[in-house]
Amino acid sequence: MLPPWEVANDLYYRDPALFESQRMVTSLVHRISVTLRSPRSVLGVCASPSGLVMGPVYFVHHTKRGGENTWEKFIPDPGSVREVHTSAEWVLVVEKHAVYQTLQTSHFLEQGLVYGITAPGALVTGKGYPDLATRWMLRELAQKMPSPHILFLLDADPHGVDIFR
Known part of the structure; x- marks a missing residue:
């Protein structure tokens, strides 16, 4: 189930x-x-977007390209996206939306050199348990990145382990 x-x-x-x-x-x-043997999108059933991505991640939709001018965006339904592009060399997946917001307001990605990070990266949150779109996007990024570095910031409890899986 x-x-x-x-x-x-x-x-x-x-x-x-x-x-x-x-x-x-x-x-x-x-x-x-x-x-x-049909995806949920064909059945007309899709989850409300809950995952967020911040950083150089762009979605090419079937009808148009979206997200070029937006640093932070909702992760779209996979059925509406033809391709995902990124220049990020690492991704930090954050379980808690509050922690994601703290990193956002501290300009974590923009101030990478202050933290000793020299490569461009992206922040992702599924706001707890990730939805299908968030998991799909992470898989796409892992396949597109030359040497994927996907890091996780999770609670050290059974829910955190389940989210990591």
């Missing part, structure tokens, strides 16, 4: 009496997707 954060909350809240939990909705959507 897939984690409950991967399905849009909207399905569950349309009829909470019918669906006992979001986990049940996630399981049903997953089963239908596997049975029909």
